Amino acid sequence: MTPPFPFSAIVGLADLRLALLLNAVSPAIGGVLVRGEKGTAKSTMVRALAALLPDVTTVAGCRFGCDPAVPDRECPDGPHDAGGPVVRRAAALVELPVGATEDRLVGALDLQRALTEGIKAYEPGLLAAAHRGLLYVDEVNLLPDHLVDLLLDAAAMGRAYVERDGVSVRHAARFLLVGTMNPEEGELRPQLLDRFGLAVDVAAPREVDERSEVVRRRLAYDADPVGFAAAWASSEDSLAAQIAAARGRLASVVLPDGELRRIAGVCAAFEVDGMRADIVVARTATALAAWHGRPAVTGADVRDAARLALPHRRRRDPFDAPGLDEEALDRALRDAAPPGLDDDPPPSGPGGADPEGGGEAPEPGGDGSSAAAPQPGGTSTAPAAPPYRARLLAVPGTGSGARAGRRSPAYTRSGRVVGARRPDDRLVSVHLPATLLAAAPYQRARGRAGPLRVETADLRATVHKGREANLVLFVVDASGSMAARQRMRAVKGGVLSLLRDAYQRRDKVGLVTFRGTGAEVALPPTTSHEIAAARLRELPTGGRTPLAAGLHTAARVVAAERRRDPYRRPLLVLVTDGRATSGPDPVTVAPALHGVACVVVDCESGPVRLGLAGRLAVALDARYLRLEELSADGLRAVATGKAA
Numbered sequence: 001m002t003p004p005f006p007f008s009a010i011v012g013l014a015d016l017r018l019a020l021l022l023n024a025v026s027p028a029i030g031g032v033l034v035r036g037e038k039g040t041a042k043s044t045m046v047r048a049l050a051a052l053l054p055d056v057t058t059v060a061g062c063r064f065g066c067d068p069a070v071p072d073r074e075c076p077d078g079p080h081d082a083g084g085p086v087v088r089r090a091a092a093l094v095e096l097p098v099g100a101t102e103d104r105l106v107g108a109l110d111l112q113r114a115l116t117e118g119i120k121a122y123e124p125g126l127l128a129a130a131h132r133g134l135l136y137v138d139e140v141n142l143l144p145d146h147l148v149d150l151l152l153d154a155a156a157m158g159r160a161y162v163e164r165d166g167v168s169v170r171h172a173a174r175f176l177l178v179g180t181m182n183p184e185e186g187e188l189r190p191q192l193l194d195r196f197g198l199a200v201d202v203a204a205p206r207e208v209d210e211r212s213e214v215v216r217r218r219l220a221y222d223a224d225p226v227g228f229a230a231a232w233a234s235s236e237d238s239l240a241a242q243i244a245a246a247r248g249r250l251a252s253v254v255l256p257d258g259e260l261r262r263i264a265g266v267c268a269a270f271e272v273d274g275m276r277a278d279i280v281v282a283r284t285a286t287a288l289a290a291w292h293g294r295p296a297v298t299g300a301d302v303r304d305a306a307r308l309a310l311p312h313r314r315r316r317d318p319f320d321a322p323g324l325d326e327e328a329l330d331r332a333l334r335d336a337a338p339p340g341l342d343d344d345p346p347p348s349g350p351g352g353a354d355p356e357g358g359g360e361a362p363e364p365g366g367d368g369s370s371a372a373a374p375q376p377g378g379t380s381t382a383p384a385a386p387p388y389r390a391r392l393l394a395v396p397g398t399g400s401g402a403r404a405g406r407r408s409p410a411y412t413r414s415g416r417v418v419g420a421r422r423p424d425d426r427l428v429s430v431h432l433p434a435t436l437l438a439a440a441p442y443q444r445a446r447g448r449a450g451p452l453r454v455e456t457a458d459l460r461a462t463v464h465k466g467r468e469a470n471l472v473l474f475v476v477d478a479s480g481s482m483a484a485r486q487r488m489r490a491v492k493g494g495v496l497s498l499l500r501d502a503y504q505r506r507d508k509v510g511l512v513t514f515r516g517t518g519a520e521v522a523l524p525p526t527t528s529h530e531i532a533a534a535r536l537r538e539l540p541t542g543g544r545t546p547l548a549a550g551l552h553t554a555a556r557v558v559a560a561e562r563r564r565d566p567y568r569r570p571l572l573v574l575v576t577d578g579r580a581t582s583g584p585d586p587v588t589v590a591p592a593l594h595g596v597a598c599v600v601v602d603c604e605s606g607p608v609r610l611g612l613a614g615r616l617a618v619a620l621d622a623r624y625l626r627l628e629e630l631s632a633d634g635l636r637a638v639a640t641g642k643a644a
């Protein structure tokens, strides 16, 4: 077997290295979320870390990895006899594939056997396999929400819990959780983001020396993995020993009252929600002290811990920049310093400031756009009004629920039970009344002499109704008539609000714009709402209005996406005043969009109204809303073109 790339041979990435090592020392920190572009050695480092984790001893034959010294009292394979045979093995490295099902993750009860044979059989999932090891989720941002929830619940409680139709199984699942993601492919919901203990942004190194060293080592490893690993074996051994030693010291590290107060002060200064941040910073600082062999937590430990634990907890909006302002951190640390310790300015951590990372956060409330400076050719870039809570726009009918989300009604794996059906493959949820009704007519034929006899053919599965995610394709009129009377500011604010709503509902989004001589796919369908927001903010306006071209382009995008992702239902949101000053009558394009759910957002304003958008809405069989009606909170000043 090819040995993994050695952890100690990885160049740079000091913050990530530290975050991973600290979690190896103290998995209670809650894992690491690694954010960065592709090709930044994220996966290499995670796999390398697993090789450094101490071996584990388990009860022989236990599929849940019980420690013979303290076996899990609820272990489904238990109870285990003290003094029975044991097995020693390497700590597990379990990778959760993005396409994994809930059954695969948490394990599943074989309901069919339970009901027809009376056997309670439970197949352990990946959470059981990862117990006492490392659970790695690449592209965690692409995992369905309910799986991320299950994953983070297990990580927080150190236990997995499966319950279906009143039959339940619990087992220990303590693991070091590492998730990686490329933010360009879509963000993680903020509610999930802050449940990772630490978060690190990584970027490829800019230094020429560092870059060439990365390549040199990579080539050497690829040419001779075994020889390369052998050359690094002694550094790996000492790193592994350091982890084991720090684990041993962890329980005896003291967290002085003064430092605890400093932690509370810093968390309060950064306005994080709840108490989780304080606890994570405290655990991280304690692990740091154990790592450095210190008997007590110092101010420097608190600073480094805060740098790793706070950045992802203070993001208020998906469109804010990541990272932590280091100057603000130092100020908060000074302000929260324990009495008598003010002369101890915490030194910078081993990672130092991330030259790329952040700090450049836009001021709160600002819309981050450039000024509305007129540009040549009669175009301008209007700023956007601040976003607000948008009204829910949904696709009519009931979708297949193949794309988990929160927008349109759909048949889903969870949610309200609305009926029963014959199970198609594996029975995961029994509709008991329907099953009994199906079995009832055959009782005499089955020679029933006593309790009801249920056979496989009688089994009925529940049908659930919940919500699914969609493709929300924005088709935005950027022509001169829209630019007039500062209308574009309100329009951008409205579309930004819908965009943020789409982010929270897990939709894919796309952007088609039209002005001047034609239409443009400003953003093909993507899960990256941040890029969509940026494109919208930069959107120049001016010129004539080729509305028909905009609709044609939208129809083309919808058709292409339907081939790529046939289970995702589209919702087209057309934002226009309905005036077409170039090209054919837009009503003639309606047949190309037949069967596509549309919403027309009418941006017409002023004393004389032509009602053209309303006419178009009828032709498209679309829901019709005025721009002012987009807010979930009723009519608001945001849509009235109020000056900035």
Ligand SMILES: [Zn+2]
Pocket (backbone or CB within 6 Å): 059, 062, 063, 064, 065, 066, 071, 072, 075, 076, 077, 078, 080
């Ligand atoms: Zn066990």
